[in-house]
Every structure is written in structure tokens, then in C-alpha cells.
Amino acid sequence: MESIISASGLVKSYSKFTLGQLSFSIPKGFSTALIGANGAGKTTLIDILCGVIHASEGKINYFGESSDPDSPAVRERVGYCAAAGFFPTNWKPKNIASSFEIAYKNFDREKFARLCGELGVESHLAKKQLPMYKLSDGNRMRTALAAVFARETDVLILDEPGSSLDPLMRDRLCDKFREYLDRGDGEKSVIFSTHNIADMENATDYAVFMGNGKIIETGFVDDLKEKYIIVRGDPEKFPAARELLLSYSSNSTTFEGLAYAENSEKLRLLGAVTEHPTLQTLSVGLLKYAEGKR
């Protein structure tokens, strides 16, 4: 499968945290979610991919062509949006439109105005525009997303785009992802990070699970749902089932855990109930597993 971005031996070292070594390949033409708990390294990875910070070691390949994250050609093709404080706080939509126009060849002012309308925020055409510091986190993110979507890009790399949005707007964002991918006809891709996958599940084709600066698991969501199972049962069955569980939680009335699907027969023989996970339950199970290995 063709990849939009791939990395090998990627490391970023801080005094109290190290990301990596990471080696991965993000498939082209799909929506990829970077899923992990707070502090898992998602933002650091996105910052490296978008050239905000440089990796201490390792290489990244963009579009199968360039290995330079600072290459202007690469940056023209990447639509990036940070989680918070992406724009200076005193900027208004008109400043955002002007700066995008100065910085990028492929920014469409009219499209920006239209997208601002669709996302329910003021555009650069509004008579009275509020600066970013007067907007809520959600409206700041909507404005930033409108600006990013108003560019002609080949990949969107968005850091926690759904975290500050209300459920309705998250749903609309998922639709926007799908529209973007459909318009690309297999040539455009979306990469976004999240620690709450429940509302973004519809927009996720491929998942990269991260924990403690490492990649725990990667794969297409449908394949991962086949690879793992969710196990439930009565508490008296828990001691026997525990060895087969990757992660679990138990109380006096029930237990629940994550296991490999290949163990489903054994678990059923022990009297446990198994079912395919949702992306949300899979995420919780895998992140717990990563936490347990810490």
C-alpha cells in the first residue's frame, strides 16, 4: 500500500520525555487517527511531521518523494492545525486570511468565508470581528479549521481537532474529512490526533495507538476489530481468564477486558462472553495495556 508519510527511527528527546524510536507508515487516501492518552507523544509527533520541531534522530518521507520537513514544496501540500493557540491571540479572521494569502500559494479567500459560515464562526468579511483571545476554544478551532480547509492540500495533519468542539460540530468535522477524502479520490489523506475517539470513530479508517512515547499498535480499524475481542464475564471466571487478557477491569459483579481474537475459543470455554470491540473500547483496552506495561 502506498504511504503518504512514513518514518523510520524517529526520536525526539526531552529531559523528562522521549518519543520513539518510531517507525511507521501512514496509508495514502485514508483518514488516520493517532490515538493515545495525554502525554503519549501525539502532539510531539505531529509537531515533528509539520516541521514545528525537529526530531533528534530518524527520517521522515513525505509523499514518497521528499525527506525534508522544511521543504516549501512539502509544506504547501500539508494542511496543519495545532490543538490550541495556533494563531497569535490578537489576530482576527482578516489577519488569518491575509497571512494565509501571504504564506501559501493555494489559499482561497472566498472558500474561507464560506467555510467560516458553514462552521458557524465569523469570517474576514464580517463587519465586527473578534480577536482570537475573545473566542471560545471551540470557535478558535473552527476558525483555524476553516482556514486549513480553504487551502488546496494533499494531507491534513490536525492536532486534537475534535477536543474543543461540541458533539454536533465533531460530527460535521467527520463529514468534512469524508468530503475531503472523496474529493481527493484516493490521493488525499487525513491524519488527526485524539484522546477521545468515540465521536470521531466514523472518520477513522486507520489507527495508530500511542502510549508513553511509543507506538503500541497500528492497523486498519476493520482489521484491528478482527484481531482483538472484548471479553466479559462473572467475577468467579476472572482468575482463569486473566492470563489471556491484555488489559482488564473487574469489580464484585463483573469483569471486562481486551484479548486477542485467537483466544476467543478458550475464553468462551471458560464461560466468558466475547464480542468485537468498537474503536472506543479497543482504544481503552490498548491504552490500559500500554499503561500496565509502563
Add this chain to the structure above:
Amino acid sequence: MKILRSYKLFSFGHRRIIILAAWFAAVAACGFTLKNTAAFEDFLSGFVGVQHMVIPCVLSIIALNGTLLANSTNAGFGYKFFRSLPNAEKHFGRAVLGGNIISLLGTAVVAAVGSLYFESMLMLKFSVVVSMVFLSIMNFVTYVENYFLKLALLMLTIGFAGGIVGFFGEQEFTAPNAVVLYTLIACAAVYAASLIYVLMNSGKFTRKERKK
């Protein structure tokens, strides 16, 4: 044009520049009103002190420090946007140069406003010299990361600017033209060196910030 566009990218400072322009206009209007009155002498001495304290410092802080902050991790807001742009380093270098041009224009405006009042051009040349010295200092401290040190240097700049004007106030009108000319040349050289320094290090600063 590219320089102005890059400067605009980093600093949407129209309002500040308009306020400064309005201030100059008000000063010019006051000077005209007071000319040929007893209060004009006092106005002149006040004008000389304030212009040296305000112009190099305020303009430079707006033009250069703002630009720097936009690209620094310490700013907390906006730096990710600036660093992710195509040709981010080039834009930053051009914006720093744009900041210098705006500051120099400020000096030119002060000279123009001052020329309305002073019969001798010596005082104006002196103004330009002082402005260039302090613009040079601003350039040299642009990349100082320690805020306390930077603030201390800026305070010293402001204080010395007023102090020097007061100290030399008596002699400036009698200084020989040649001395003023040599001083101008020397200050221009220092300023050129500071400009080269600040531009040469703009890319290095950006790269260093990205490694943090």
C-alpha cells in the same frame, strides 16, 4: 515588497504605527503653535529628550521584539503557525529586516519633524546618530532569550538615550561638522554590523528553536 509582506505576516502592527504617526503629527502641530512664543524653548528641550527615548526604543521593540516573539516557543501562541509555514526562515529574516526598515523610517520621520523647528541641522544629525546607536543595541539584543537580561538592556537603552541627550545637550550645537560627520559614519557602521548580525542569525535562531 517581499520584505513588507513578510513583516506583515509576523506583525499586524498598523494600529501602533498609526498611533505613533498621530503622536508625531500632534508634536508637529504643537511646535508650530508654540513657535515664536516664550514656551518654544521649553518645548524644544522636551521634544529632544522624548524623541530619543521614544523612537529607537518603542519602534524597535514593536518592530523587532514582536517579530521575535512570534517565532519563539516562549510566546506560547502563534509560534506553531509561523514555524509550519513554507519558507518560514526566509519570512522571519525578511520580517526582521522589515522591522529595521520601519524603525529607520521612524528615525527619518523624527528628523523631518525636528527639521521644522531647528535652524541648525546639527541637532538633527545628532538625533539620527543616537537613534542608530540604539537601533543597533536593539538588533544585538534581539536574540537574547533571558527576559530579565533583555528587559535590563532595554531599560538601559531608554535611560541612556535620555541621559546622553541631556549630557551633550550643551555642546551639540557647537560641535564641528567634521566631528558630527565622523560620528555619523561610525554609527552607521555599527548599525550595519548589527543589521548583518541580526539577519545572519535569524535562520540560526529558527533552527535552534525547532530543536528545543
